[in-house]
Amino acid sequence: MSDPREPAEPLEPREPLEPREPVEPLESVNATEPANLNTAEPAAPAVALTVPESARRLADGEWHRLHPATPFLRGGIAFVAIIGVIIVNARDVFLDTIFGGGSRELRFLERFAESSLIILAILAVLVILILSVGGFYLSWRMHTFRITDELVEVRSGILFRTNRRGRLDRIQGINISRPFLARLFGAAKLEVNVAGQDANVELAYLGSAGADDLRVAILQLASGTRAAEAAADAAAQAPTGVTGVVESRVNEFLAPELDPQAAPPESIVRISIPRLIGSLVLSEATIIAILVGIGIITTIIVTGDYGWIFALLPGFLGLGGYLASRLTRSLRYSIAATDDGIRVGYGLLSTTNETLPPGRIHAVEVSQPLLWRAAGWWEIKINTASQATSSSGATAKTTLLPVGDMADVHRVLQLILPSLADAKSRELLECGLAAGAHDDDYVTSPKRAAWLRWFSWRRNGFVLISDAVALRKGAIWRSLVLVPQARMQSVSMNEGPLLRRMGLAELRIHTVAGPISATIGALDRNDVVRFFDEVEHAAVHAAGVDTSHRWRSSGANTDSPAPTPREDNA
Amino acid sequence: MTERLDLPGAEWRGVSRKYTIVEAVGLLITGIVLTVATSIPTVLTGIQWLAVIPVSLGIIFIINIALTPRRVRAIGYMLREDDLVFRRGLMFRRVVAVPYGRMQLVDINRGPLDRAVGLSELKFVTAAASAGVVIPGLPEQDAEELRDTLVALAESRRAGL
Known part of the structure; x- marks a missing residue:
């Protein structure tokens, strides 16, 4: 078993960590690795578990309200524009009345002002203003949310009430986004994504720091850590010594922005x-x-x-x-492991920051557009069970690594599929990304399939890597699709008249909807039938032992893809 | 031509023979509608070669209807220990295996033709993008029993997403 937060690769000397990085607790399994990479005693869980009082208050199961500026931020630009227009006009009229002069138009306005119509107009504006302010205030009053041990719930609307509940153990990710305008006001939008099309519970807007704290609190509730356990853990972690405490203070002080984990975990990939x-x-x-x-x-x-x-x-x-x-x-892309999954951050002006708990990634595709080959760059995409139909959000969410070299790819893969960390898996992954290889462990298409896969028949193949299925495809546009067995929905094999005549078949692994389709064609039918059985058994077994929906609960198995970071430290 | 894609040593449970009627009547209706619709241009304009479309459509549908009994025989499902396996298709053969724990819901649908001959269609839906497994032509009683079995099996092997 491996921890997603362990140093990416023992063989690769990693640059010394900056002192403010919270150092992960190493498990006993990892004791063989060079321990000198980590300079201090475990401090992260202690820091992580001490959820600030504000967040605990928000996640206490009672109803709470959102940030007071919410209606304004939601109306956003339109509201600003309207106010701007009013102010500019008023100023013109005001100046012109003071300094006389002005055009015929303004004289008309003056006449208009002298008439009794002005009173009506002012009254109308006042009424509209009062109504809209009242409306905004009411909508803010009526917009409440609560977070209990089991679910997160939002109520909103004045005339048409909506009530949305999301189950915490079905959380697929938590996304904190800060649009530019909201950022100026120190507000953030927290989205709890549950499985399904557009099935997100949106808390817009919260105080920026509050959002971060709330995320930790929600993830903690979702992870299956009972409150009592958390307290016990915190107590157990408390006497980690002066260094731990001092470090956490220093971390807090040095942290560039308020972050619940005292300091943001170091990104394992940097894109220049x-x-x-x-x-x-x-x-x-x-x-x-x-x-x-x-x-x-x-x-x-x-x-x-x-x-x-x-x-x-x-x-x-x-x-x-x-x-x-x-x-x-x-820009400012970052990806890092936290106690509760992978955190991916993006954005220069408007930032988003998504946390994917363990076991929420249903398929991974490492691909290389033709023109990137000379540079040796790769892209990583993922399928997750929650989909956003909003155009801009969707691409950001499905692209996990916009561009990275081979070392970056391995680091990210290790993060998202920690079970693939051993040497054997790594070798298979390397084969999966290499050029046309014939004699590796991949079961590839037979020679007769060259009619259907002109260039890629040598590459076209599959293999089981640890607890994932790997499909290697394409010679010109190379790609490697990885599907964790615990996340497979079903497996199918297909053939049409042409494939049958050639003794070939197609294998398809069904995952949740997303940009990746795990399909591989033009393979020998006997291989496909054999692999079909193998994969199906593996999938059933993997689903049985998987506990990642409550990734830290006591039932978590050591061989499940979801690590239980603290069980060896207790 | 080699044999069709299949699982070695599988014992498939077939669907009701009556489903042939449903399938054939359905095809017949669509066939007639399409043939008539595509022959309208020929009748209106009097251009002879436009008749190729309705004629070829008609032939395709006739062959299809003739093959219906075999196609229905090719539909099979199997309840294994941990998963439901389903296969269908003559020309385009598809074999799907779904672990019971992956079940999100089971639907039973009955179209007018199905009702006339007392059949149901059972739909096993997973979280996957593709529609899942649809077993047509089950006698009503069987469909309901199968649904209850599947729900019970899924309950005992519940898995996350």
Whole structure:
């Protein structure tokens, strides 16, 4: 068993940790690893468990209200714009009345002001103002939430009441986002994602620090740590010595933003800005745009008709917008392990920060667009059970690593699939990402499948790695799909007339909806039938021992993919 | 042509023969509607070669209807210890295995044709994106028993998502 927060790879000398990083407790299993990487005694759980009083108050099962600025932030830009327009107009009129002058229009306004209509108008504005302020106040009053041991519940609406409950053991992720405007006001939106299409319980807006604390509190409740246990743990952790306490103080002091874990865990992957820009420039979209551009410029030269330029413009504006939005979204990217799963942060102006508890990732795809091969870059996407239909949020959530080299890929994979940390699995993963390999453990397509997989038949294959299924596909657009057995929904094998004639078949592993489809075709049918049985048994077994829906509860098995970080320390 | 994709040593439980009627009548109706609809342009314009579309559609549907008994025989399901296995298809064979613990819900549907011959359709839904397993042509009694069995089995092997 391995801990997702253990140092990424024992062989790779990791750069010394900064002192403010909360050091993870090492388990006895990990004692063989170079312990000098970690400079201090375990302090993280103690810090993590001491949930600030404010958060405990919010998560006490009673009804609470949101941040008072909520209606304003929700109305957002529109509200600001309206106020802006009113102020600008009022100022003009005001100045003009003082300094006389003005155009005929204003003289009209003056006449208007002198007439009795002005009283009516002022009254109307006042009534609208009072109504809207009252409405906002009421909607804020009526918008309440509570968090109990079992569920998170939100009530809202004045005329049409809505009431939404999410079960804590079905949490698929907690997302804290801070849109730019909200950030200015120190507010944050906390979204509790449960499984399903658009099934999220949204707490918008909370105080920024409060949101972070609340996340810890919710995750703690969801993880199955009973309050009493938590208290006992905290007590057990308390005498970790002066160093622990001092360190936690220092951590708090040095932390750039208020974070419940005293200091944000160090990101295991850093994307330098040149790499990010390079990855965007080398994407297929850019290449297509350039080709289209060349085509249109040639047309202009040949026909001499400059009108074609206008055909070029919208495309380039669109592309520019797309690239810029991808860039700002991926800036300040960070991914790190916490006690309660993986935390992925994004964003320069508007930030999002998502926590995925263990066992919430249903499929992983490591892929490489053709143009990235020279640079050796890869992208990692995931399927999770909660989907957002909002366009911008969806891509951010399904892309776990926008761009990274091989070492980054291994670090991230180890984080999300901790069971693949041993040497054998690592070797298989490397084979899965390498070029066309024939003689590794992957069961690949037979030679006769070359008719269907012209270039990739040598690569096209599958293997069981530890407790995941790996499907290796594609020679030009390489990809490796990993599905944890505990998350498989069902397995199927298919064949059509053509495949049957060639003695081939297709294998498909059904996972929750997402960008990844775990399908592999053109394989020998006997291999497929055998693998089908093998995978199905593995899936049934894995589902049986899996306890990651309550990832820290006492029932957690040592061989489950969800580690129980503190059981060896108690 | 080699044999079809199958699990070695599997004992499949077939569906009711009466399902052939449901399937054939359904195909017949769609076939007639489509053939008539696509022959409208020919009748209106009098262009001869446009008749190719309704004629070929008609032939496809006739072959399809003729194959219905075999296709219905190819549908099978099997309750194994830990999972439900389902297969269907002649030309396009599909074999699916779903662990009981993955069940999210079981639906029983009855269309008008199904009702006329006393059959039901059982739908086993998982959290996966694809629709899951649909077993057609079960006698009403069997469908309800199967549903209860499946629910009980799923309860005893409950798993997370």
